[in-house]
Amino acid sequence: MKEEKKNDVAVLLKYAGNRRGLTFLGLALSAVSMLLSMAPYICIWLAARDLIKVAPEWTQAQNVSKYGWIAFAFAVGGIILYFAGLMCTHLAAFRTASNIRKQGVTHVMKAPLGFFDSNASGLIRGRLDAACCQMGGKNAKLMAEYQAAQDRMTKAGTEYVRGIPVVKIFQQTVYSFKAFQEAIEDYSSKAEHYTADVCRAPQAVNLTFTEGAFVFLVPVALFLAPGALANGSFAGFVGDLF
Numbered sequence: 001m002k003e004e005k006k007n008d009v010a011v012l013l014k015y016a017g018n019r020r021g022l023t024f025l026g027l028a029l030s031a032v033s034m035l036l037s038m039a040p041y042i043c044i045w046l047a048a049r050d051l052i053k054v055a056p057e058w059t060q061a062q063n064v065s066k067y068g069w070i071a072f073a074f075a076v077g078g079i080i081l082y083f084a085g086l087m088c089t090h091l092a093a094f095r096t097a098s099n100i101r102k103q104g105v106t107h108v109m110k111a112p113l114g115f116f117d118s119n120a121s122g123l124i125r126g127r128l129d130a131a132c133c134q135m136g137g138k139n140a141k142l143m144a145e146y147q148a149a150q151d152r153m154t155k156a157g158t159e160y161v162r163g164i165p166v167v168k169i170f171q172q173t174v175y176s177f178k179a180f181q182e183a184i185e186d187y188s189s190k191a192e193h194y195t196a197d198v199c200r201a202p203q204a205v206n207l208t209f210t211e212g213a214f215v216f217l218v219p220v221a222l223f224l225a226p227g228a229l230a231n232g233s234f235a236g237f238v239g240d241l242f
């Protein structure tokens with residue numbers, strides 16, 4: 001019976017070694033930081049509510065300064081936790097990238113000498129570096145093709161620069177270098193496919209939900225404070241929302 005293929009996340013956590021726990025700790029700290037970062041907005045709302053209720057007698061709002069200090073404390077705490085979460089995840093990520101490079105170099109050192117005759121050392125190093133940040137799953141093949149197209153364009157670009165004297169003498173253009181032109185067009189098509197067919201829909205959905213959430217605020221407000229709207233009391237309308 002064949003061994004079941006491991007999940008991509010499990011493989012990455014294995015590369016993290018003894019720092020895999022920092023990944024989960026960083027995620028937890030980031031989540032708590034996100035919750036804390038919402039508290040200042042609530043405090044601002046509470047302060048505004050108290051001020052509107054006593055308007056124009058502003059001095060009667062006794063809790064405004066307290067809300068301000070609470071908002072400040074939550075904001076500072078959120079920043080500290082977010083920084084701590086970033087440090088944890090970055091430490092785990094750097095260890096993961098380091099172990100991937102080490103294993104890649106170990107595998108390359110076992111290759112026959114003929115492999116290095118047909119593969120430049122710079123290209124090998126570039127592929128090892130790219131392997132550390134390359135995604136997995138269904139888009140892994142696409143990213144591999146994208147990286148290969150970029151490698152071809154880089155090599156063709158080097159040959160084009162070396163042929164600049166010929167370009168100047170015979171008044172040639174970049175279109176005379178067929179390999180370079182084809183490499184540019186191939187890379188362009190891969191990049192356009194990735195941005196248009198892979199990233200466009202998720203990015204559109206993300207922006208729709210993050211930037212368009214305010215559209216629901218007005219209906220919710222109208223639903224929560226019908227009595228205040230009927231009486232025409234703006235202060236009552238704001239106070240009934242919380």
